[in-house]
Amino acid sequence: MKDMTGNITLTMIKPAAVAKNFVVPILSKIDEAGFHIAAMKTLWLTRKEAETFYAEHKGKPFYPTLIDFMTSGPIVAAILERPKAVEHFRKLIGNTDPEKAEEGTIRKMYAENITKNAIHGSDSDERARIEADFFFSRKDRFYKHDLI
Numbered sequence: 001m002k003d004m005t006g007n008i009t010l011t012m013i014k015p016a017a018v019a020k021n022f023v024v025p026i027l028s029k030i031d032e033a034g035f036h037i038a039a040m041k042t043l044w045l046t047r048k049e050a051e052t053f054y055a056e057h058k059g060k061p062f063y064p065t066l067i068d069f070m071t072s073g074p075i076v077a078a079i080l081e082r083p084k085a086v087e088h089f090r091k092l093i094g095n096t097d098p099e100k101a102e103e104g105t106i107r108k109m110y111a112e113n114i115t116k117n118a119i120h121g122s123d124s125d126e127r128a129r130i131e132a133d134f135f136f137s138r139k140d141r142f143y144k145h146d147l148i
Contacts, residue, residue, distance in 0.1 A: 006125050009121055012076065035081065036144045039141045054067065092106060098112075
């Protein structure tokens, strides 16, 4: 398998958005934006998993609240594929703070607040690879042939 750097990003539809049945509308926005879902699953993060995933934020004031929130209910994790995936996805989801997010972005439409911001998106190609590996084995990924 070729290196997919630049062509993938990892997303998580967060617990509040899952609880409010926003999964299908959010996935529709992702599809309409030209992303291919290479892998997807629903799961409930354990505290240890959430702490491992968000380890880079340990010690920051928002860390305990983030861990509590991300373990409060199920999430939907997915690897999304398209050229320049991280760049395009960050634009699609909008600012972390929905009050500052542009109209039409996922966070503007579906987030409750900065803590319950509906969706995660990798912030770099390197993080996308690390985050994809956190949730999915290689055998669980189905990339489109024209990007491999």
